[in-house]
Amino acid sequence: MRTRLRNTVVVLVATLLAAAAALTAAAPANAVVGGRALAPGQAPYLVSIGRPTHVCGGTVIGATWILTAAHCVDGAAPTDLRVRAGTLTHASGGVLVGVAEVLPHGSCNASAIDYDLALLRLAKALPLGAGIATVPLAANGNDPSTGTARVSGWGATTSGGPLVAAARVVPVPLISRAKCRTEYGATVITDRMLCAGEDAGGKDACQGDGGGPLVLAGVLVGISSWGRGCGQAGYAGVSTRVGALRSWIDAERAGTRLAVSRPAPAGGAPAPGTAG
Secondary structure, eight states: OOOEESSOSOGGGHHHHHHHHTTGGGOOTTHHHHOEEOOTTSOTTEEEEESSSEEEEEEEEETTEEEEOGGGSTTOOGGGOEEEESOSBSSSSSEEEEEEEEEEOTTOBTTTTBSOOEEEEESSOOOTTSSOOOOOBOOTTOOOOSSEEEEEESOOSSTTOOOOSBOEEEEEEEEOHHHHHHHHOTTTSOTTEEEEOOTTOOOOOOTTOTTOEEEETTEEEEEEEEESSSSOTTOOEEEEEGGGSHHHHHHHHHTOOOOOOOOOOOTTOOOOOSOO
16 A cells, blocks of 8 residues: 555645535544544644645644645745634635745655655734634654644545545554554654554544644644555554754744755655655
């Protein structure tokens, strides 16, 4: 089975995604694979990123800053993107703002899906406090391997399925990197990755949830990145570890760019499959 990134099917067929979103009224209650409806105010940091229709989730970390996955904005100019905040629906409501700058991590490796992180600087500030809020970032070096985190977004209920109209949330247990490497391979899971999922499967992010938040005890510890299928038994969902890249995030926001190197592709790394 091909590895699936956690954004929507293909940006070039965004018009088809809009039609698919219209069909989501029939989606089962376990959308976002094993999840439930997100309650108002439960994740005020969650945003929808559109090109121009929804392709990925993102997280508010400042009035003018959104954190997402690099694969979500690959090849996008700022004028290609829109961010919708303060709503449970990705296609309406809340506040819609443009993007002034797209800042993918300089070491992002598409073939290995490593350093899968990007910042968006917004064209105007979000009205924090009006149903929109920031979430604290994991500290530099933070590397949790236990506890139950939450994934939220508008992703499909099953691998390759349509988006849901209203956001969902699902609790997922974190697992150790060592265990995750037994699932995917020792060279595939890097130190920049964080894994969460149940052995039996059934709870996971899916296509459309990419770039969205993985939150543990009120702290943003990960950014939804990739996985083998969606909620597939024996394969955890993989997120970009915020604690591993916190210094880069802080430097970019401060305007003091860090020197980064582009690593060689990891042996046996997953090749991006159908965008998800």
